[in-house]
Amino acid sequence: MKRLKFFIIGTVCLVSFLSSAKESFQLSLFPMKFMKGRDFTIAENFPATLKLETWAVTAKDKKEFGNQTVVLILEMPTFLQLAGAGIQTYVHEKMEILSGTEKSITRDGQTYRRYEIPFRFLETWYSRLGVGNPHSGNDFRIFLRAEPGKAGKKGYLYARAQFGAKSTPEMSYPVLILPPIAPLLRPARYFEAGTSGIMAENTPLDSISKRVAGYWRNLSEKAFLYRGATWKNPEADTLRQDWMFGAAKQFFYFSHPEYFEPGIRYWQKLLESGRVPRLMLSNGEYSTDPRATPVWYLLDDPEKLYEKYLTDGFRSFRKYYPEVKRVFWNYEPGVEGVDPEGLARFSNQLKLPAAPARPEVTTGKLRDRWFRYMINLHQEHLEKVIRIFRKEMPEAEFWICTDNLHAHGAELAYWNAVDSKLADKVVDGHLPMPYYSGARFFDDVKYNRSKLKKPYIPLNDPAENMERFFINYTPDKIRQNILASAALGCIGFAFWPDCTMSGLYFQRIRDAWNEIALAEEFYHRGTRCDSQVQLRFKNTVQMEFPYGREGEEKRKVAFPDYSPVMRYTLHEHNGEYLLTVFNYHDAEPLFVEPVFQKIPQQAVLSEIEGGNYGRFAPDKEMIVKVPPCGVKLLKLGRVPASNRPVNSVEIKRELDTNIKETLGSFQFRPIVCDGASTSWRIPSGGKLPMLMLKNPAGQQILISVYGSRKEIFYWHNAANQYSLGGFFLDDQSRISGPYPFILKNIEVKNGSASAVFEMAFRTPDAGEYFEYQDLNVTQTFSIREPNRFALKYTLHNGSGQPMKLGFRIQNRPFHTYKEILLDQHKILPGNVQQNLMFLKPGMQSGLLPRVPRQDWSGGNISIFADNGRKLVFHASDFAGIYIWNGENRFGVSVEPVSGDFVLAPGATRSFQLVVEF
Numbered sequence: 001m002k003r004l005k006f007f008i009i010g011t012v013c014l015v016s017f018l019s020s021a022k023e024s025f026q027l028s029l030f031p032m033k034f035m036k037g038r039d040f041t042i043a044e045n046f047p048a049t050l051k052l053e054t055w056a057v058t059a060k061d062k063k064e065f066g067n068q069t070v071v072l073i074l075e076m077p078t079f080l081q082l083a084g085a086g087i088q089t090y091v092h093e094k095m096e097i098l099s100g101t102e103k104s105i106t107r108d109g110q111t112y113r114r115y116e117i118p119f120r121f122l123e124t125w126y127s128r129l130g131v132g133n134p135h136s137g138n139d140f141r142i143f144l145r146a147e148p149g150k151a152g153k154k155g156y157l158y159a160r161a162q163f164g165a166k167s168t169p170e171m172s173y174p175v176l177i178l179p180p181i182a183p184l185l186r187p188a189r190y191f192e193a194g195t196s197g198i199m200a201e202n203t204p205l206d207s208i209s210k211r212v213a214g215y216w217r218n219l220s221e222k223a224f225l226y227r228g229a230t231w232k233n234p235e236a237d238t239l240r241q242d243w244m245f246g247a248a249k250q251f252f253y254f255s256h257p258e259y260f261e262p263g264i265r266y267w268q269k270l271l272e273s274g275r276v277p278r279l280m281l282s283n284g285e286y287s288t289d290p291r292a293t294p295v296w297y298l299l300d301d302p303e304k305l306y307e308k309y310l311t312d313g314f315r316s317f318r319k320y321y322p323e324v325k326r327v328f329w330n331y332e333p334g335v336e337g338v339d340p341e342g343l344a345r346f347s348n349q350l351k352l353p354a355a356p357a358r359p360e361v362t363t364g365k366l367r368d369r370w371f372r373y374m375i376n377l378h379q380e381h382l383e384k385v386i387r388i389f390r391k392e393m394p395e396a397e398f399w400i401c402t403d404n405l406h407a408h409g410a411e412l413a414y415w416n417a418v419d420s421k422l423a424d425k426v427v428d429g430h431l432p433m434p435y436y437s438g439a440r441f442f443d444d445v446k447y448n449r450s451k452l453k454k455p456y457i458p459l460n461d462p463a464e465n466m467e468r469f470f471i472n473y474t475p476d477k478i479r480q481n482i483l484a485s486a487a488l489g490c491i492g493f494a495f496w497p498d499c500t501m502s503g504l505y506f507q508r509i510r511d512a513w514n515e516i517a518l519a520e521e522f523y524h525r526g527t528r529c530d531s532q533v534q535l536r537f538k539n540t541v542q543m544e545f546p547y548g549r550e551g552e553e554k555r556k557v558a559f560p561d562y563s564p565v566m567r568y569t570l571h572e573h574n575g576e577y578l579l580t581v582f583n584y585h586d587a588e589p590l591f592v593e594p595v596f597q598k599i600p601q602q603a604v605l606s607e608i609e610g611g612n613y614g615r616f617a618p619d620k621e622m623i624v625k626v627p628p629c630g631v632k633l634l635k636l637g638r639v640p641a642s643n644r645p646v647n648s649v650e651i652k653r654e655l656d657t658n659i660k661e662t663l664g665s666f667q668f669r670p671i672v673c674d675g676a677s678t679s680w681r682i683p684s685g686g687k688l689p690m691l692m693l694k695n696p697a698g699q700q701i702l703i704s705v706y707g708s709r710k711e712i713f714y715w716h717n718a719a720n721q722y723s724l725g726g727f728f729l730d731d732q733s734r735i736s737g738p739y740p741f742i743l744k745n746i747e748v749k750n751g752s753a754s755a756v757f758e759m760a761f762r763t764p765d766a767g768e769y770f771e772y773q774d775l776n777v778t779q780t781f782s783i784r785e786p787n788r789f790a791l792k793y794t795l796h797n798g799s800g801q802p803m804k805l806g807f808r809i810q811n812r813p814f815h816t817y818k819e820i821l822l823d824q825h826k827i828l829p830g831n832v833q834q835n836l837m838f839l840k841p842g843m844q845s846g847l848l849p850r851v852p853r854q855d856w857s858g859g860n861i862s863i864f865a866d867n868g869r870k871l872v873f874h875a876s877d878f879a880g881i882y883i884w885n886g887e888n889r890f891g892v893s894v895e896p897v898s899g900d901f902v903l904a905p906g907a908t909r910s911f912q913l914v915v916e917f
Contacts, residue, residue: 024061027161027168028053028134029142031463031500034470036770039154039176041503042146046181046215047083047208049199049500051465052140054161054168055130067126068164070119072140075105075112077155079177082115083143083208107158141199143208144175151179178503181510184218188517190524192457192492193219196226199500212499215506219513222492226328267291267309276305280339282362287336294337295374295381296345310385314392326397327389328431331382335374335417338362346373374417382418386426397428401459404432407447408440421451429455431494435469437477439584442484442567449489457492458485463500471735475508476629480582482512483631486523487569487580511609518608518641519578519633526573532598533570533579537562538591538623539658543668545689547682555682557689560662560706562590566626575600576637578608583626590626591655596636604640608633611646625651673748676784678755683714690714691746693753697786703755710741710757711810712781715789715917720865722891724915725791726810727759727779730847730897735761735772741779754782760798774798775805775903787917794910797903804902806846808882808895809913811873814865815891821862822881825854829885829892839880843899847882856880863894874914 030051032040042048052072056062074082086098100117119140144157154177160170193216200212217223268290270276279292298306317324338358347355350369361370382400389398400423403416412419420430430452434444437460445458460481462473473481485493499506516523540558547555565585571578577600583590594605596616605613605622613622616636626632635641668689670679675696680689683702690702690713702714704723712724728737741757748754757779761772776796783789797803820827822838835848838856861873861881875881879899885892896913903909 023057023169024065024166025161025163025168026055026057027159027171029157029159029171029173030465031470031502032157032173033171034467035173035502038502039174040157041176041178042080042144043178043503043507044146044148044151044180045211046503046506047200047211048144048503049212050142050144051199051500052085052142052159052161053134054140054163055132055134057132059131062129062131065163065166069162070164071162072115072117072119072142073160073162074115074117074142075107075158076115076144076175077153078111078113079147079150079153079155080157080175081113081145081147083145085117085140085142087119087140110155143200146177150177153177178507181215181503181507184510184514184517186517187218188220188222188513188520190222190491190520191220191486191513191516192222192224192494193513194224194226194457194492194494195499196494196496197498198225199498215510216499219510220492224326224494226326226494265290267293270305275303277339277341279336280342281336282338282358284338284358292336294339294342295333295377296337296342299377299380299384300345307384307388310388311392314389318393324393324396326399326429327393328399328401329385330401331378331418332402332416333374333378333381333418334415335362335371337374346370349373371414371417375412375419375422378418379422382423383426399429399431400427401431401433404430404434404444404458405448405451407443420448424452424454427454429457429491431457431459433459433461433496435459435461435464436472437474437481439565439567439582441481442488442582442584445485445488445490455491457490457494459494459496461496462505463495463498474629475502475504478505479508479512480584480629480631482509483515483580483633484567484582486516486520487571489523489528515609515631515633519580519635522571522573522576522578526571526578528569529572529577530568530570532572532596533568533577534595535566535568535581536593536595537566538593538655539589539662541659541662543689545680545682548684551681557682557687560588561688562588566590566592576603576635576639579632579634579636581624581626581632581634583628583630585628587628589628589630589654589658591651591658592624592626593621594624594634594636600637602638603636604638605634605636606640606642607646608635608641610642611644612640612642613646613648623648623651623655625654671746671748671753674751676748676751676753678746678748678753691743691755693755693781693783693789695753695783695786695789696751699783699786701781701783701789703781705743705755708740709738710743710779712789712791715915717869719869720814720816720867722812722815724811724813725779725781725913727777727793728808728810729772730806730808730845731771739777741777744778750784752782752784754780756780771803772805775803789915789917791913791915792910793912794908795903796908797905800905802902802904804900806898806900808847808897809878811894811896812891813863813871813894814869816866817892818864818866820864820883820892820894822883823855823857823859827883827892836883837880837897838883839897839899843879845880845897845899847897853880861894863892870917872916874916877911878913 030053032050054070056065072085082102085100098117100115102113102115105112105114155175156172157175158170158172161168195216198212198216200209267276271278271290271293276293277297279287279294281287301307338361340355343358343361344355346361350373356366360366386398400420402418402420403413405411405420406413420432432448434441449456458481460473460478461469462478482493537558540560540562542556542558544554544556547553562585565583567582567584569580577596579594581592599616599618603616605616610632616622624632624634668680671677677694679692681692681702682689688706691705692700692702694700699716701712701716704711704713709723709726711726714721726738739759741759743755744758745756759777761775774797776798778794780792781789791809793809795805817829827836835851836854837845837848837851838854839845840856840858858876861875863871873894873896875896878896880897882895882897883893898911901909
């Protein structure tokens, strides 16, 4: 057997994970554990970094294990090679060599490599071994290499750990080898590239650490690494950063004042002694964070303790890190601090007759005023910190990292209570957290760029050890986000918390920066002129529909409406144009024809990193195909960006096929039978046609079919109405609604008109075990009897495993309402100060578990509108009713709740809601 050497490496990682009670110990690999249904990819010339997580199932298992030997066992195809491994104790600790063995084995008839790597026991490893979930702060690191020339090879990596005599269940992960990542034609000159952590940093395996660090450094001439400062060995930390990125490009990040004190928890001791008050949370309990202090005290600072603390801290910071050019402050304070002194201060500032009780500001009538008060309080705190920072570190920039402004809905997040517009007046730049992708990312970045004057670098976090981030991001969506940031005028793009990602992410990140490097003269020096181009959708069909209440007027609508998923920018520079087109549809391509107001002489249309469409002329049709989750950078200028010709004939053939499929997917033919009917109509003020179902009495409901929500938006004699019938799983963390239900059938039979929608819950991005895989939901809207209609939901478990389920039906009946009657309860506007939950005796619901439960008999629920209209919900199939007052947004919700239930493999269960009007 061959002896290998492996190395200590590290970061800090925390994740919650459910374990099987049958086992004593568990193991998983990040990020593979969140990639079921997708291959973990490794480029031939770029090493892969994995995080190994192990934990004891119970405290008894951990106690019985004690400080015994642990051995990691890896088995992999011969086209893979283990390059190194190690275990961390604390960030920036000295790296130590570990030993492992390699031997050749046969598995499934193929030759495999088998590695055995003993854990080297450091003092803290056993004490930090997690119980019930992975431990934090001492995760194992694994580096893999692909053998050269093996692109396209696919196989499985198998992993388990031997805890003394006990073994964890063996995990298997598919691995695919990618071609080498090509170097950029040149680094970007202006557009910065940042990452907060490099997991390969400082390993003695120079070929690994230099390759990974070099990847990030070579994306941009302004590449930067940012991180929390360490005081254990600041000289070594400075040398390490200088070796990786150069002293002139070092930036630091801090989130708590304790970073200022080298090894002395000064502030924590003040809190423990009672000299400084603790932060009280909204539930009336004090925070367990040993540093948490109410902001009002930090501002009042009666003994000048905080001012001294910041002053001494910044001086220490400057002493140990004189080369720092930029400091990022993570500021997410929230709306906590409801202790009596804080409430008294609030009362004095607002000149209230008396200090309010805690519930009045957390859930009651003063909630909004408390929110604005806290925003202003946090701004005062920020300004105080910056005043001291400017005095002590005048040569450095101060950037804020907080929640971004939001273009749609509430501009400021309540949980955060920081206004970036106010901060913009005093900070040097913004490092916001738009932790999502798609058109929402584009719109929010565009909105922030319009509201803020200071430089802006968005953050994304595809390496977070939480499942939802693997739904938020894919490699193609990351590329879209990077290019959108450049096109919208950001000065860079950065990643948090580190770079532990599948190889395809590195490929798409490289692609984005390569395109930016080729286009950034337009982005950096050019002028935005979006209005000078029009994009015509070519894969749409013009159809005519009745419009308005009577339907006598006709209006044409283009289908499908791709405008919600298409965004673009146009830049002019030196008489040439750059058109950047984004397709945010996950499955459908966009076929667009650009129409420019001004055309340079002898202009050629070509793609950056793409093809050449030839000489551009107004009377010459040029169709551009933008793939799903894609971006096209189209240059209209004298010098083409590419000489490779585009196959326009093939694009036209694909367009014709797409249009035929579109026509075949619509069911616009009216149906009339036994007095009932279905037809299509655009409601007054609407843009998209809705499906109208009529009963023999001539009463109708209108259903949104082509929007994101498949709900009833109008019913007979519509007035003051919003929507009914939205299906949402209780657990929105796994896959969030509204879900993409598809219209499957329209039927008129025996005097009943109905529409059936279906949704199959399947996702490759939901992790190692997706609880709802192959859950099929059928949603049926029907109307037959006078003055009532029905909504039926049928759930079928198509998997081989039992499913624990719970869902709710979102009904927002009226924009304004007079009262709700439910059993003996009378609910009036304004008195729904928090979520209300009513359940049948003995029933359980995982929806909002902290909301107190009240009894419900299962009887009818009546809601009365201000204009005298009334709805009655017959929901006896359901376990309960959830009510929430949205006030000025959309009135009140009255939502039947299924309660918790288990659906056996192959089983089906139906729930019906009847609405009487």
